[in-house]
Amino acid sequence: MISHPRPAGKAFPRIPLSDIRAYAGVIEHRPDDSDCTLESVRAENAEMLRMCRTYGSDYILIDDDYRVDIDLTR
Numbered sequence: 001m002i003s004h005p006r007p008a009g010k011a012f013p014r015i016p017l018s019d020i021r022a023y024a025g026v027i028e029h030r031p032d033d034s035d036c037t038l039e040s041v042r043a044e045n046a047e048m049l050r051m052c053r054t055y056g057s058d059y060i061l062i063d064d065d066y067r068v069d070i071d072l073t074r
Contacts, residue, residue, distance in 0.1 A: 017041075 017038050024033040052059040 020041055021033050025031050
C-alpha cells in the first residue's frame with residue numbers, strides 16, 4: 001500500500017480533464033463519459049481510496065503522473 005499526505009479526492013490537480021477522458025475506456029472501462037467532470041472524478045477517487053483503506057486493500061495513488069511501474073507478479 002502506498003500512502004500519501006494529500007487528502008483523498010484531491011488527485012489530478014494538474015491533469016487536464018481531456019487527458020482523463022482520453023483513457024476512460026482503457027483504465028476505467030467508461031465507454032460513455034459524457035457526464036465526466038473533474039469533480040466527479042475526484043469524488044469517485046475519494047470513494048475508491050476510502051474503500052481501499054476501509055478494507056485494507058492495496059492501492060497505488062497516482063496523483064502526478066500516469067507512468068507508474070507496477071509489479072504484476074504478486
